[in-house]
Amino acid sequence: MHQIRLINSEEQFHCxxxxxxxxxxxxxxxxGIPVGCRGGGCGICRVQVLSGNYHCKKMSREHVNETELNAGIGLACRLYPESDLEVAVLGLKSSKKRL
Structure with a gap:
């Protein structure tokens, strides 16, 4: 079991x-983390891991590109802790499209 700390809200939970x-x-x-599709496609649960080890499963590149992934950004529904983690909740990436 791993201790998870959300720095935005100072909330902690075990995973x-x-x-x-x-x-x-x-x-x-x-x-503490917004919930969406739970399958890596909507991007609502976007977070950045600030410390600790984890592995990722497949997620939408529209919401998390390779550069972001290398910077510890991912979708909480597709991130699996391998140690205690310190995490910042980012939420949905702002759209570049204007209606």
Whole structure:
């Protein structure tokens, strides 16, 4: 089990090995990370890992490009902790399109 700390809200929760950050948060009825599709496609649960080790599963490149991924940015529904983590919640990337 890993300790997860959300720096935006100072909220902390435990996440079991094998659970995504989002699953760990929801299991404990926490509300620190926005919840969307839960499958890596919508981008609402965008976070940046500031410290700790994790691995990622496939996620939309529209919401997280390779440069961002290398900077620790990803979708909480597709990030799996391998140690305690310190995380900043970013939310949905602002759209460059104007209506």
């Amino acid at each position: 079991y090995t094998g659970n995504s950050l989002l699953e760990g948060m929801q299991r404990l009825s926490r509300k």
